[in-house]
Amino acid sequence: MSTGTPPPTIGVVVLTMNDRPEEFPRAMATVLAQEGVDLDVVVVGNGVEPEQVPPGVRTVTLPENVGIPEGRNVGAANVKGDYILFFDNDAILPAPDVAARLAARLRQDAELAYVQPRIADPDTGVTVRRWVPRLRADATRPGTVTVMAEGIMLMRRDVFERVGGWPGHFFLFHEGIDLAWRCWDHGYTGYYMPEVIVHHPATDPARHATFYRMNARNRVWLARRNLPRVLIPANLATWVLLALWRFRSADARRASLAGFREGLRTDCGPRSPMSWHTVFRLTRAGRPPIF
Structure with missing residues (x-):
């Protein structure tokens, strides 16, 4: 009888809208090729009945497109496992030990809520700025991070459930910062x-x-939901200045300002401001929550 440690159990959540007929089968093949882990895989059809689904993979069909974060919440509720791998349907796991290596890191450190691999373009090998979950965008430096790139990430199930999952009403953009901040606020x-x-x-x-x-609206919601009230103006002022500097076209600026107003006027969801201890921890980790 074997006395070795059992393999990590991982629920894999993949969303589809049946709009990637070439990428989706390749992505699923690399998921199912993972070794050294016990997988439970579900494909969530966001407003569609999933097609091209490999044998042995379960599906959930949603009658309408509920957005990426809520679709992932549905998927997480329909898979088993101590960990959950959230996986974009046009991504590739280039080696069969990717999931096992990520899970091993979580097993080593009980204080980790999630681990983030390095994401690189398959043709150029470039890791774009938004995929590096820190302010100083050195894609090769490991370490503690305060945000996440949402498309490919492994997380502890118990932490995911404890903090309330993804903010489903965000639909798209910045849901990863919201989830990461709540993980940090829980220690x-x-x-x-x-x-x-x-x-x-x-x-x-x-x-x-x-x-x-939506980028602007969700930035406002993010601040209103998670920050102590005194930090909200600083956070939003910083974002507005950066947006005006980055977005040079008049149309982009108008849409951003419209989203900003929408974020101020509409329901941001339940408010649960982080503690000042969390603000200090985030700042000490290199990313004060006004950026």
């Missing part, structure tokens, strides 16, 4: 593992027609 941290590489096309988030509006 956990995140970790970046650049030695574990996964592939993802370096697409431009601004390709989405609603990018500028």
Whole structure:
């Protein structure tokens, strides 16, 4: 009888809208090729009945597109495992030990809520700025991080449930910062593992027609939901100045300001401001929550 440690149990959540007929089968093949782990995989059809689903993989069909974070919440509720791998349907796990290496890091440190691999474009090998979960964008430096790149991330299930999961009403953009901040406020941290590489096309988030509006709206919601009241004006002022500097076109600026107003006027969801101890921990980790 074997006395070895049992393999990590991982629930894998993949969303689909049946709009990636070439990428999706490749992504699923690399998930199912993972070794040294016990997987339970579910594909959530966001407003569609999932197609091209491999044998043995379960599906959930949602009658309408509820957005990425809520779709992931549905998926997490329908998989088993001590850990949950959230995985974009156009990503690739280039080696069969990716999931096992990420899970091993979580097993080593009980204070970690999530681990983030290095994401690189499969053709160029470039890791774009937004995929590096720290302010100083050195993609090769490991260590503690305070945010996450949402598309490929392994998280403890018990922490995910304890902090309330993804903010489903965000629909798209900045849900990872919201989730990461709540993990930190519950005493956990995140970790970046650049030695574990996964592939993802370096697409431009601004390709989405609603990018500028929803990006701005969710930044406001993020601050209103999570920050002590005295820090909200500093956070939002910093964001407005950066947005005006980065977005040079008049249309982008108008859409961003419209989203900013929408974020101030609409329901941001339950407010649970982080403690000042969490503000201190985030600041000490290199990312004060006004940025």
